[in-house]
Amino acid sequence: MHAEHRSTSFGKVAVLTGGRSAEREISLRSGAGVLAALQRRGVDAHAFDPAERPLDDLVREGFERVFIALHGRFGEDGTVQGALELLGLPYTGSGVMASSVAMDKIFTKRIWLSHGLPTPAFEVVQRGDVLRELPDRLGLPLILKPPHEGSTIGISKVSGYSEIAEAFELAARYDDTVLAEQFIRGRELTVAILGRGRDAFALPVIEIQAPGGNYDYQKKYFGNDTRYLCPAPLSPQTAQEVQRVAVEAYRALECEGWARADLMLDADDRPWLLEMNTSPGMTDHSLVPMAAKAVGMDYDSLVVRILESARLKVHTAA
Numbered sequence: 001m002h003a004e005h006r007s008t009s010f011g012k013v014a015v016l017t018g019g020r021s022a023e024r025e026i027s028l029r030s031g032a033g034v035l036a037a038l039q040r041r042g043v044d045a046h047a048f049d050p051a052e053r054p055l056d057d058l059v060r061e062g063f064e065r066v067f068i069a070l071h072g073r074f075g076e077d078g079t080v081q082g083a084l085e086l087l088g089l090p091y092t093g094s095g096v097m098a099s100s101v102a103m104d105k106i107f108t109k110r111i112w113l114s115h116g117l118p119t120p121a122f123e124v125v126q127r128g129d130v131l132r133e134l135p136d137r138l139g140l141p142l143i144l145k146p147p148h149e150g151s152t153i154g155i156s157k158v159s160g161y162s163e164i165a166e167a168f169e170l171a172a173r174y175d176d177t178v179l180a181e182q183f184i185r186g187r188e189l190t191v192a193i194l195g196r197g198r199d200a201f202a203l204p205v206i207e208i209q210a211p212g213g214n215y216d217y218q219k220k221y222f223g224n225d226t227r228y229l230c231p232a233p234l235s236p237q238t239a240q241e242v243q244r245v246a247v248e249a250y251r252a253l254e255c256e257g258w259a260r261a262d263l264m265l266d267a268d269d270r271p272w273l274l275e276m277n278t279s280p281g282m283t284d285h286s287l288v289p290m291a292a293k294a295v296g297m298d299y300d301s302l303v304v305r306i307l308e309s310a311r312l313k314v315h316t317a318a
Contacts, residue, residue, distance in 0.1 A: 005102045010043050010307060011064030014089075016080065018049035021072030022153050023173070030282040031069040037303040038067070044200050050074070055083050065310050067303075068279055076279040077103035085314045086255040092306050094278045095313030102253050102276040104196040105147040112273055114250040117245060119273045120144065120182040120264075127172065129165045134180050143181040146174035157183065184264040184272045189232060191246035191263065192280070192288040194305070196256035202243035203291035207232035228287065230294050235269075242271045249273050260288055 015038065017031020018024055031047055038045035048058065050070070058066065066089050070076060074171045078100030094102065101107050121138060124147075125131060132189045135142060135158075144167040145155040154174045156167035171178040188210070192203040209227040232239065246261040253276055264272045278308040280288045282303070292302040 007049060010135050012062050013038060013043055013045040013065045013067060013307065014048040014058055014063040015045055015067045015069055016050055016075065017047050017069045018051050019070040019077075019080075020051045021074055023071035023137060024051070024148060026072045026283060027069060027075065027279055029284075030071065030286070033282050033284070033299070033301050034067055034069045034285075037300040038307065041300055041304055043304075045309070048281070050080065050102050052148060055080070056087065058084075058089055059087055065089065065307065067307050067310070068092050069282060071279055071281065072153075074300040076091050076277075077148070078274060082312075088312065090310040090312050094235055094253075094255045094259065094312045098254045099278050102259070102278045103253065105145070106177070108276060109273075110251065111168055111252055112249055115248065117249055117252060117273055118271060122179055122181045123181050125168070126176065131168055132161055134164065138180060138182045141183045143179075143183050144168055145179050145181070146171045147177060149174045149177045176280070184266055186264045186266040186272075189230075189242060189263045189265055189271070190287050191243055191260065191261045192258070193250045193255070196259050196309070197305040198250065200247055200250055201254075202230035202247050203243050203288070204294045205239050206230040206287050206291055207234075208287075213307050228290060230290050234265075238265070238269045245271045245273065249276060256313075258288065258306050289312075296311070 015031050015035045035045055035047050043148050066084055068075065068078060068091055069237060074080060076099060078096040081091060081096045081099050083095065101111065106124055109122055112119045123134065123138065140158050141159045143155065144158055154171045156170055158164055158167045168178055173258050188208040189204050190208060193200055195201055205230040211225045242263060250259055255276065255278055260277045262274045267271065280286065282289060289299045289302055
C-alpha cells in the first residue's frame with residue numbers, strides 16, 4: 001500500500017532519453033531500462049526524447065517530474081538542467097553548475113586539486129601547440145582525450161612520440177581543446193555515490209578488468225569479455241579510502257542525487273581520480289546498478305530512489 005501510494009505521488013514522470021550527444025545509443029538503452037522499472041513500480045512514466053521534441057512539451061503535456069537518462073552533451077552538461085529549472089520541473093541528478101563542471105574534465109580536475117584531492121597531472125593543449133614536448137613533462141605512456149565527452153569516446157593511450165599527432169586529431173574531432181593526462185598504471189576502479197551533501201555515501205567499489213587493459217566503448221557497453229569484481233578485492237582500509245576519496249570528489253563538485261566516480265589505483269594502493277559521471281549509464285552492462293545490487297538494492301528500487309531525489313535546485317525569492 002505504501003509503495004503504491006509513493007509511486008502515484010510522483011505524478012506524471014518523463015524519462016528523458018536519447019538526446020543529441022555522441023552517447024545517444026546508450027542513452028536510449030538506459031532510458032528503456034529506467035522506464036520499464038518505473039512502470040513496473042506503478043509510476044505513470046513515459047519516454048521523452050529531447051532530440052525529437054521541444055522541452056516545453058513537458059509542461060504542455062502535464063509532466064510533473066523528470067528522470068534524466070541522457071548522457072553526454074545537452075543532457076549531462078547542465079544545459080537540459082537549466083531548461084528544466086526554467087520550466088519549473090523537478091529533475092534527477094545534479095544541478096546546473098555541478099553538471100556543467102563535472103562534464104568538463106579540465107575544470108573538474110582544477111576543483112579537485114583545489115580541495116587537495118588526488119588526480120593525475122595534466123596539460124591543456126590546442127591546435128598549434130608543440131605536442132612532441134608533452135611526454136617530456138607527463139611521461140609515457142600518456143592519455144589524450146576530449147574534455148567534454150564520456151564513455152571513452154575520443155580517448156587514446158599514447159605510448160610513443162609518433163602516436164601523438166594521430167591521438168590529438170581523434171580527440172580534436174570532439175573538442176577545440178584536448179586534455180593530455182599522465183597515465184597511472186594500476187587497477188581500474190569505479191565508485192557509485194548516492195545522496196546529497198553530508199548525506200552522500202558510496203556504494204561498494206567495483207574493479208574493472210578489461211581484456212588487454214583496454215576498457216573502450218565497445219567493451220563498456222556491448223562486450224561480455226570484461227570482468228567486473230564487486231565488491232572489488234581490496235583490503236578494507238584501501239576500499240574505505242577509495243570510497244572516501246570518491247565521496248569527497250562528489251561533494252567538492254556539489255553533485256547530488258547520484259553519480260559515479262572513475263579512478264585508478266596505483267601500485268602503492270593510492271587512488272587517483274579520473275572523472276565524475278553525473279548521469280551514469282543504466283543499461284544491463286552498467287555499473288551503478290551492479291554496485292547497488294551488492295548492498296541488496298535491486299534495479300527497480302535504485303531507479304525509484306533516484307526519482308525520489310528529484311528536485312529543483314535553484315531557489316527563487318518568495
